[in-house]
Amino acid sequence: MSFYGGIHPKDNKKSKYYRIENIAAPQFLYLYLQQHTGKISVPLVNVGDYVLRGQKIAEADGLISSTLHSPVSGKVKEIKEIMHPTLCKKSPAIIIENDGKNTSVEFIPKYKDYHRFPKDEIITYIKESGIVGLGGAMFPTHVKLNPPKDKIIDYVIANGCECEPYLTVDDRVMQEYYDEVIEGLKIVMYIVDAMKGIVVIEDNKKEAIYKIKQKIEKVPNVELKVVKTKYPQGAEKQLIKSVLNKEVPSGGLPMDVGVLVHNVSTLFAIYNCVIKGIPLMERVITLSGDISRIGNFIVPIGTSIKDIVRFLNIDIKGINKVIMGGPMMGVAQESLDVSVIKGTSGILFLKTNYDSNYFQCVRCGxxxxxxxxxxxxxxxxxxxxxxxxxxxxxxxxxxxxxxxxxxxxxxxxxxxxxxxxxxxxxxxxxx
Amino acid sequence: MQEEKIYLISPAPHIRATHSISTMMRDTIFALVPAGVGAVMFFGMYALIIIISSVIFCILFEILVNFLRKQKPTVFDLSCIITGILFAYTLPPKIPIWIVAVGCFVAIVFGKHFYGGLGHNPFNPALVGRAFIHIAFPQNMGDFSINGISSATPLTILKHFPQQVSDIPSIQTLIWGNYPGCIGETSVVLLLLGYLYLVIRKHINPFVPILYILTVGIFSAIIDIKNVLIYLFCGGIFLGGIFMITDPVTTPITPKGKIIFAIMCGLLTCTIRFWGSYPEGVCFSILFMNLLTPLIDEYTICKKFGHRKI
Known part of the structure; x- marks a missing residue:
């Protein structure tokens, strides 16, 4: 089962053998107000305010929007427009000066037994936790979890394909946090009343397949599907075609064919939010490319690339291209002064050149x-x-x-x- | 300091496949080499002179046109060299060099650059040149005599002198290629080597030549089952099928279109061979189908993802 077309680029997933490590929060964090698809968030804090770790600092504006939380405790230094990594233009951001104390708000796992709570309440809680699609599209998760009443969701797909070369975030998350991912999948299945959950993994991630397979043996209604390694296998529409042989109609959404697709990292975030009460403040990213210090790291949202490079002592001599995201769809960055946002799945440092010359189409097809x-x-x-x-x-x-x-x-x-x-x-x- | 450095900005994707136009053209040239070696083996050094002069003329005319059109030199995309080689391969072994020059001029100037150069030409340039001199100099184009002994190509014998069928060489000879014919098209084995190379390097759709050759084979078998192998292994079936109907520029883009193109070419080739006035029909059938390429493309557009009615 597969979809039409696709390519087989060299996968370069060198970092898949590196365990997820922590990166300490830097002195300054740059939290963009636009970390999601939809309307820009409204800041709740003023310059000079003291914020705690996990405190909500920006509020969603309307339905298709999301909230934002501070990953550190400290003072709001400035709210100004700085370069945004994916919009490629200046965008407002809250700059927080880290006081290093990490004073945190109390995370109350109020919805630990989520089965006992009404679905709407959990969806609102997910919205308040600022969870968006972590695969790269950054679509607010609470919108996806709340389909119109006439759409019935039959399947929830946990997307662990990660077809982009270099990136190993989802792979590592599945290997190390498989319990959490499956629990997150069950939460989503409960919320949308789906009859079945499917974890989909490309066949080049043997370890993740092994771990997930062991885990879901005793879990009812959840199954594992292994698909061919091919780009773009992880694209929502292609994934649904591969797994369920259904075509999402043009201009439609997966819910039109009764499917909901969530990235495994998003499910991990949903688990953290619902079971542990922790909002989305940090995420796992892959650092890879033509550098010696590669790996997978938990990074507070808002950490700039410069701080990551400094913290890990990455030798960037000779690097002439810095990409946020994967090499196929990621955005090349002009400087290191941009920060990790919720949708950043990796940072690639490449030694490459780009020839902007191109020729007439020769109709090769x-x-x-x-x-x-x-x-x-x-x-x-x-x-x-x-x-x-x-x-x-x-x-x-x-x-x-x-x-x-x-x-x-x-x-x-x-x-x-x-x-x-x-x-x-x-x-x-x-x- | 490093930190002030401005990094390279370019649109995604940041990795690219290694193939480019020039690698494709280079591989096609490599694929054409065995048949050229065969040409020299079967028809002597003069065949080599034809091929080399044809390539040189094509390069010269290309440079001339570049100069007149005030554009950057396009010789380095190597497509004019392929035109030169393919054109030379479709010539009889005793063709005078000045006719080669005329043909190259027509191929490059009228066949390619009048339409805007590589990528815009509706017809295969080599075949335009070949068709022109075929009509303009029929005497020279029909002269396949070797060492002063006049001889006809097997296809001419089948068409015009059926009583001399016994003069046609054995099938083994036809496959190997040592018989009267155009210099580059006689050897099936050597052309197939080129086919294999192009398929391994993934430059052509392997099914298109097979479909074309099968169509010709089946059609010929229906008309004349006795001589079907002669129809298959003689003339330009393999040269045209492997190198001309897989030419990217002048053939349909869609997978379905390519199939239709190959089958239609096969049918037309046979139609011209059996009922036309020429013994060979590969050149004109491909030229005619080139004309239909935009139409075929228009009607064979793939059904887009998600546009299926539920």
Whole structure:
């Protein structure tokens, strides 16, 4: 069972043998108010306020928005606009000066026996804990957990594919926190009344498969599915196609076919929030690339790359590219002055060069044969270049999931997916 | 200090496959080498002169056009060299060099650059050149005599002199390639070596040539079961099937389109062979199907993910 297209890049998952380590909180933390898809959060603190670890410092604005918590105790130093790692523009952030005392608010595991509480209450609690999709899309989890009444969720899929090369976060989380992940899956299944939970892992993660398999033997209604290693196996729509052979309709959501997909790291965060009462303040990231100190680390949200480099003594001589996220969909950073956000799954330090020259399309058709959405990236690219927007729409611009397979495979080295992102942005600004 | 350094910004993805246009063209040239060696073996050193002069003329015309169009030199994408080699392979062994030059001019200037260069040409440039000199100099193009003894290609014998069928060499000879024909197309074995190389390097869809050859085989078997192997192993079936209907630029993009293209080419080739006035139909069938490529693409667009009606 698989989906159409896809590519097989070298996986480079060198860091998968490194246990998850802790990174101490730095002196200054930069917490962006936009750490999720949707409306920007509203700050609850003022400059000069003293905040505790785990204290809510920003409130969700509306339904599709999320809250934010301070990962350290200290003083709010400033609220100003700084460079955002994924929006690639300046965005407001709360800067907290760490006092090093780590004075914490009391985390009350109020919903430990979640079965005894109404679902709405747990969903509200998850919203208050600021949990968003940790796979990279950062969609607020509480919205996903609260589908319209007419949508019935049959399956909850725990996405442990992690198809991006280099990244090993989900792999490590499944190996070390399998109990928590499965418990998180059960919580989600309880909330949405799903009849079945499926953990999906790519077949290159043998250790994780082994651990999860042992764990779920005695768990009813949860099963394990091992899928082929292929990029983008972890993309929601492709995953559902691979596992359940269902196609999410164009413009629709997985809930339209009765499925809910959550990343395993998100499930781990849901576990921490519901069972332990700890809001989302830190996450596991992978550090990898052409550096000697690679590994997986628990990092407080808001730690800047510079502080991580300094703390771990990473030798960045010769590194000319720093990527937040995976090499296929991650964002290249101009400087080290950006911070980890909730959706950061890894930081890659690469020695590479990029040739921005590209050639005319020679119609080899490779992009068509790898596009997991079965689009015609070559025509999209050409029509975008010629600004023929009607044609661009006809070739289903909005169905593109921006996985980057077309750009990866293109022999003329055309930046197809970048053109598609540009077109989407351009057409949005037109309306 | 290191910290002030500005890092490289580029759009995702940050890793790329290693293939590029020039590696694809280079591999195609490598794949064409065995057939060239065969040409020299079977037809003597003059075949080598034809091939080399054809390549040189193509490069010269490419540079000339680059100069006239005031564009950056495009020689390094190596596509003009492939045009030169493919064009030379479709010529008879005694063709005068000045005709080669005319053909190269038509191929590069009319076949490729009039439409905007690599990627925009609707027709296979080598075949445009070949078709032009085929019509302009039929006398020279029909001359397959070796060492002063006039001889006809097996396909000409089958079409025009059926009483001389016994003159056609054995099937083993046809597969090996030592018989009158165009210099690069006679040896099935050596062309298949090129096919294997291209398939291993993943430059062509392995099924397209097979489909084309199968279509020709089945069609020929229906019409003339006795001589089906001669129809298959003679003429440009293998050269066209392996190197021309897999040309990326002039053939459909969609997987379904490629299949339709191959089958239609096979049918047309046989139609021209059996009922047309020429004994060989590979060149014209492919040119004609090139014309239909945009149409085929338009009607074979893959069904997009999630557009299926539930």
């Amino acid at each position: 490779k992009c068509v044969s790898v596009c997991p959405m079965r689009l015609m990236p070559n025509f999209l690219s050409i029509y975008i270049e010629h600004k023929k927007w009607e044609k661009v729409k006809k070739y289903s611009l909005y169905d593109c999931i921006e996985c980057g397979c077309c750009s990866y495979i293109c022999i003329a080295k055309r930046p197809i997916v970048a053109q598609i992102k540009y077109a989407k942005e351009f057409l949005r600004s037109q309306n």
